[in-house]
Amino acid sequence: MDICVVGAGYVGLTTSAVLAKLGHTVWCCDRDDIKISSLLNGHIPIFEPGLEELVQQGTKNNRLFFSSDVPLYVEKCPVIMVAVGTPSAPDGTADLVYVKSVLLTVANGMQEPKTVIIKSTVPPGTGDWAQDFFLRRGVPKEWVEVVSNPEFLREGTAIHDSFHPDRILVGASSVQAGTLVASLYDGISAPVLHTGRTEAEMIKYGSNSFLAVKLSFINELARLCEAFRADITEVAKGIGMDERIGARFLQAGIGYGGSCLPKDVSALIATAAGKGMGLKLLEAAAYVNETQVQVYVTKLTRELGALKPGMTIAVWGAAFKENTDDLRYSKALVLMEELAAKGCGVTAYDPLSSPDMDGVQWAASQLEALAGADALVVATGWKQFVDADWQVVKAAMKGKLVVDARNVLDRAAVEEAGLHYIGLGRPRKR
Numbered sequence: 001m002d003i004c005v006v007g008a009g010y011v012g013l014t015t016s017a018v019l020a021k022l023g024h025t026v027w028c029c030d031r032d033d034i035k036i037s038s039l040l041n042g043h044i045p046i047f048e049p050g051l052e053e054l055v056q057q058g059t060k061n062n063r064l065f066f067s068s069d070v071p072l073y074v075e076k077c078p079v080i081m082v083a084v085g086t087p088s089a090p091d092g093t094a095d096l097v098y099v100k101s102v103l104l105t106v107a108n109g110m111q112e113p114k115t116v117i118i119k120s121t122v123p124p125g126t127g128d129w130a131q132d133f134f135l136r137r138g139v140p141k142e143w144v145e146v147v148s149n150p151e152f153l154r155e156g157t158a159i160h161d162s163f164h165p166d167r168i169l170v171g172a173s174s175v176q177a178g179t180l181v182a183s184l185y186d187g188i189s190a191p192v193l194h195t196g197r198t199e200a201e202m203i204k205y206g207s208n209s210f211l212a213v214k215l216s217f218i219n220e221l222a223r224l225c226e227a228f229r230a231d232i233t234e235v236a237k238g239i240g241m242d243e244r245i246g247a248r249f250l251q252a253g254i255g256y257g258g259s260c261l262p263k264d265v266s267a268l269i270a271t272a273a274g275k276g277m278g279l280k281l282l283e284a285a286a287y288v289n290e291t292q293v294q295v296y297v298t299k300l301t302r303e304l305g306a307l308k309p310g311m312t313i314a315v316w317g318a319a320f321k322e323n324t325d326d327l328r329y330s331k332a333l334v335l336m337e338e339l340a341a342k343g344c345g346v347t348a349y350d351p352l353s354s355p356d357m358d359g360v361q362w363a364a365s366q367l368e369a370l371a372g373a374d375a376l377v378v379a380t381g382w383k384q385f386v387d388a389d390w391q392v393v394k395a396a397m398k399g400k401l402v403v404d405a406r407n408v409l410d411r412a413a414v415e416e417a418g419l420h421y422i423g424l425g426r427p428r429k430r
């Protein structure tokens with residue numbers, strides 16, 4: 001099938017490469033000329049393991065093409081997939097400005113029947129609104145089918161997740177449109193769930209919100225564990241062994257970030273508010289998450305006596321999690337801002353990113369970041385941080401404090417090197 005994917009970001013680019021691999025001819029379009037030129041020159045503008053090879057394969061096989069001429073390919077292709085961003089607006093709602101601009105481009109270029117797939121995460125009711133939008137723009141009813149097809153990939157494992165999803169979700173108002181969209185994924189062995197459009201949109205928000213609640217729950221339980229000197233890693237293991245609960249997303253740490261959970265939680269809360277309803281559980285999850293960095297600032301203050309000018313804190317990790325260069329809503333960056341605001345010197349290192357930030361100096365290596373540091377905070381769980389040689393770390397630092405903000409380090413190994421380990425809800429064994 002000829003498909004125009006609009007948006008060459010983490011989702012659009014990955015999905016384009018995957019659809020090309022499945023045998024479709026894909027025009028991946030973005031209005032960002034720099035991104036498209038980079039792709040045309042064979043450079044992948046984001047870091048995603050395995051993506052470069054898959055994109056190269058697609059272009060070599062004449063299955064995957066790139067263009068910044070969105071109107072041209074939107075007009076040419078019978079299937080359009082909208083994969084543009086839906087960031088948080090200042091009032092917490094999902095800002096649909098990019099989605100709406102693509103829909104307008106589609107409506108303006110409508111010369112023949114089309115299936116418009118909304119892959120972007122959009123609030124419940126958006127697909128129905130889009131279907132009406134086309135009618136209001138004078139597009140004949142039988143010419144356009146809007147289908148919701150939310151994405152569940154995770155950055156860092158996006159290719160694996162795309163080929164091995166837990167489910168393929170297709171929300172359509174007609175069997176024919178739903179079947180056509182499901183058939184795009186022929187070749188992927190996964191259950192296909194057919195629902196209505198609004199149900200599909202709700203499932204996407206419900207899933208992300210549930211994950212956020214799970215994370216905030218374990219983070220709050222970890223705070224309580226500290227009061228009892230109980231080990232949250234053992235507690236989480238025991239809870240997660242219950243099949244009704246499951247072990248994933250039960251790792252206590254500095255809080256969830258990234259381009260999805262914070263904004264989707266906030267969008268669902270705002271969507272409910274628009275219907276005159278409060279989502280108290282989600283509001284609480286968001287509150288716990290917003291205050292989680294402060295838990296670590298308090299720990300640092302307690303251990304070091306004060307956080308003040310003249311002190312240097314090394315921070316390992318900038319991205320919101322390991323194996324990605326995505327800095328959106330990264331808790332590591334929030335922590336760095338907090339430390340810099342208190343006048344501390346911050347020396348930081350991340351294998352992929354070094355964004356300009358007031359008061360933060362980026363080191364060329366994780367060891368270089370330690371020079372003169374009173375404390376080290378491991379803020380992202382990159383393997384190279386987890387596998388650090390703690391004797392070498394000890395020799396490179398001025399102080400002895402290691403704060404494990406992801407509960408990923410081997411406490412015994414850190415302590416054997418003569419360092420002082422602090423995690424969240426991980427007391428020293430009595």
Ligand code: NAD
Pocket residue numbers: 006007008009010011012029030031032035070083084085086098099101102119120121122151152153154155259260
């Ligand atoms: P992104 O910011 O990485 O990419 C969006 C792209 O859309 C950008 O390259 C931008 O230039 C382009 N764009 C915006 N307006 C455009 C227009 N009018 N015409 C053409 N291109 C346009 O975003 P992303 O992380 O890929 O997320 C896309 C959507 O998928 C969001 O709704 C997000 O919530 C959802 N999602 C993201 C993930 C994830 O892990 N990143 C996972 C599941 C779902």
